[in-house]
């Protein structure tokens with residue numbers, strides 16, 4: 001059978017494979033650890049908890065207590081949404097039986113099947129999901145550094161960057177110039193730069 005993502009998350013196929021593992025090992029409930037509570041990680045955690053109906057212990061490790069979505073952030077720039085509407089806590093996931101830990105995962109030991117957190121906690125797992133999103137790497141773009149983002153905000157990570165970009169546009173003098181460069185193809189969201197430009201134009 002072709003294993004599609006929907007089957008993996010939706011039909012309990014993965015769950016049944018997981019449930020078999022600890023029976024062999026003679027342990028308690030099978031454990032899934034998810035690193036990263038963004039759209040990807042939070043959705044995976046939510047559906048594993050839901051489909052396994054509590055038979056799988058799900059732990060979500062997320063660095064921040066509040067997730068600010070990139071999606072809809074352009075609408076915030078255009079003045080169609082407020083910033084708070086982009087922000088989401090993790091209370092609903094806790095209510096769904098997921099153990100949510102706000103800490104940064106700093107290491108994975110694949111042989112021992114453990115995740116180490118910055119706070120020193122070590123989490124054992126049977127299956128691990130890595131969903132840390134993207135980040136910027138100092139020195140990866142010639143002539144650009146992380147500090148430059150404080151002057152020329154990219155707003156690729158929603159939060160303070162999005163707010164900084166909006167405040168800069170709002171502070172522009174009459175006749176000022178707004179310049180934006182779309183990344184070369186292929187990139188994740190082809191309409192993104194155009195959506196952003198439309199919103200900035202609307203704001204101006």
Ligand SMILES: Cc1cc2nc3c(=O)[nH]c(=O)nc-3n(C[C@H](O)[C@H](O)[C@H](O)COP(=O)(O)OP(=O)(O)OC[C@H]3O[C@@H](n4cnc5c(N)ncnc54)[C@H](O)[C@@H]3O)c2cc1C
Pocket residue numbers: 035036037038039040041042061062063064067069070071072073074103104105106131132133134155156157188189192
């Ligand atoms: C401006 C913009 C607009 C967009 N608009 C849309 C849209 O309209 N529709 C759409 O479908 N997509 C849109 N996207 C794309 C979408 O935001 C991403 O595809 C999506 O956020 C990816 O989800 P993710 O879970 O993989 O990563 P992220 O959302 O980046 O989440 C990763 C999470 O992992 C956490 N994390 C990272 N490292 C660690 C660690 N070591 N320990 C603990 N936690 C960690 C981070 O704190 C973060 O919360 C947009 C993107 C941008 C930049």
